[in-house]
Amino acid sequence: MYVARLAGLPVYDPNGDQVGKVRDVIVMLRQNDQPPRVLGLVVEVFARRRIFLPMTRVTSVDAGHVITTGLVNMRRFEQRPTEVLVLGELLDKTVTIRETDAQAVVFDLAMEQVRNRDWLLTKVAVTEGAKRFRRRGQTHVLDWADVSGIAQTEEGQGAAHMLAAFESMKAADLAGVLHELSAKRRKEIAAALPDERLADVLEELPEDDQVEILADLDTERAADVLEEMSPDDAADLIADLPTELAERLLTRMEPEEAEDVRRLLTYAERTAGGLMTSEPVILPADATVADALSQVRNAELTPALAAMIYVCRPPLETPTGRFIGIGHIQRLLREPPSALVSGILDTDLDGLRPDDSLQTVSKYLATYNLVAAPVLDDEGRLLGAVTVDDVLDHLLPEDWRESPPNEPDPPHEPGSPSDERDSLSHERESLSHEPQEVDRDAP
Incomplete structure (x- = not known):
């Protein structure tokens, strides 16, 4: 099973309920060119939490999904010094093909289950550099022992193949x-991403x-x-x-x-002025519904910004001329394309002031059931718009992106699922130790 193909695959429990999505594969490198042991998967569950799923808890892996035994440890994943993320750290590594001493770049790795039911990283897919101008490099699928240098730290490691594995992933x-990832890999990936x-x-x-x-x-x-x-x-x-x-x-x-x-x-950070964007959808009074709908179709707009248009007198760049009113996208969809937006505006909302507090902004959005609101100066000119996503960013704890909230632990009783959760935390420890070599051909 090629690891890059696992990225984003859904993980299901035995009942068919989705647990999360695969984000990476964790391995432990070994000495003497032995294939690394696959310890488990990094799975993203609710609230973008990443957890560790031991391979001993995986009952099926194929090109469409991963099935687990059902009970997983919801403790947040933290990478240990002896562990390596395959997609995050091994893709785009420069290695040497032992047979020819040629340099090549890793674009995928394959894992398989061996006779003792361990999962090992056994194959390395590489692209060898082209030897002639404008000739494409050759690709090879080699045994782990046939390449060297994959475990070494590489300065200036690329990120093209890793980003290809995550191409369809949301920002x-x-x-x-x-x-x-490490600061080094973040820097390398940032360098490879388009602006x-x-x-x-x-x-x-x-x-x-x-x-x-x-x-x-x-x-x-x-x-x-x-x-x-x-x-x-x-x-x-x-x-x-x-x-x-x-x-x-x-x-x-x-x-x-x-x-x-x-x-x-x-503007102060936790005020309407500090929260607003200066680029909402602004139209003149003589614009039609068709004009408005063409503007909100812009794929670069967030759903909250696209939910509302703002009609103003010229100039139409913020700060605008006098603010006239707002047009709700739901109302626009019910009107003929040739109708003027000025005839279907909501003119009853007073708008926010740039020095209004975060609490005032939150109450305003909640009171009028809005996902966005205009911010006006003392002369009634539009300065920008506050959207609900920016409000939530400031209402949530500062570290909400790093530490999604934990579910409360259930009361502990002997033999309860919490006992099994505790046993799961030891599986990762046992997976990290070398098993005794067994001669399976012996009588």
């Missing part, structure tokens, strides 16, 4: 994968990881990535950077983009 999920994809991932990472990754990029690329981020997220990130670096990045950004960010930085 928030990829951010979770990056958070679990737009990296911007999406940065928006989902904890602040410490954001600052670390951005500080490792060269100034020009860091500025390009900030331009791809939404202005409110870029402002939050720049506010966490050292003053000198922040100012250097702002001067490298496009003037219009930098101006939006600088304006957002003038």
Whole structure:
């Protein structure tokens, strides 16, 4: 079973209920070129929590799903010094093919169950560098012992094949994968990601990881990535950077983009001004429903931003001319495309003020059952819009991206499932020890 094909596969219990998704495979490297032992899987369950699933608890693995025995230890996965993540750390490694001394890059690895029912990492799929200009390199599937250097730390390790394995993963999920990796691998993966994809991932990472990754990029690329981020997220990130670096990045950004960010930085963090984005969907009064629907179809808009349009007098860039009203997407869908949006606006909402507190913003959204709300200045001009996702980011604990909330432990009784959970914590220990060699051919 090739490991890259396991990424994202659903994990089911015996009753057919989904437990989570496979995010990586954990192995323990061994000496004397012995194939590494597969200890288990990293499985992502509710609230983006990653747990350890021992291979002894896996009853079936195929190209479509993984089936477990049912009971799993919900303790958060923490990688140990002797353990290696196959997708996160071994893909894109440069190795040497022993027979020819040729250099090659690992693009997949295969595991199989052997006679003693252990799972081992037995095959290495590699791409050998092309020997002639414009010739594609050859691919080989080799035994583990036929390559060398895979266990060595490599400076400047690539990330193309790892990212290919996670290509369909949502930005928030990829951010979770990056958070679990070493600082070295985060830096290498960030270097390989396109600017737009990296911007999406940065928006989902904890602040410490954001600052670390951005500080490792060269100034020009860091500025390009900030331009791809939404202005409110870029402002939050720049506010966490050292003053000198922040100012250097702002001067490298496009003037219009930098101006939006600088304006957002003038507001306190936990206020409507600090929470808002300066780029909602803004239309003039003479726009039609068809115009509005074409704007909210933009794939780059979040669902919360696409749920509402804001109609204003010119200019239409924030801060706009006088704010007229909002149009709810649900109402727009019920009207003919040729109708003017000015005739179907909600004009009864007063809007928020930029210095309104987080609590005021939360009450406003809850009172009017909204997922977004306009922020207006004293002259009635639209400054931006606050969306519910940004409010939740600040209502949740600061470390919510790193430590999803635990479920309360059930009362302990002898022989209860908690006893079995305790036994599960010892399985990982036993898997890490070498078994005694047994001659299965002996009578």
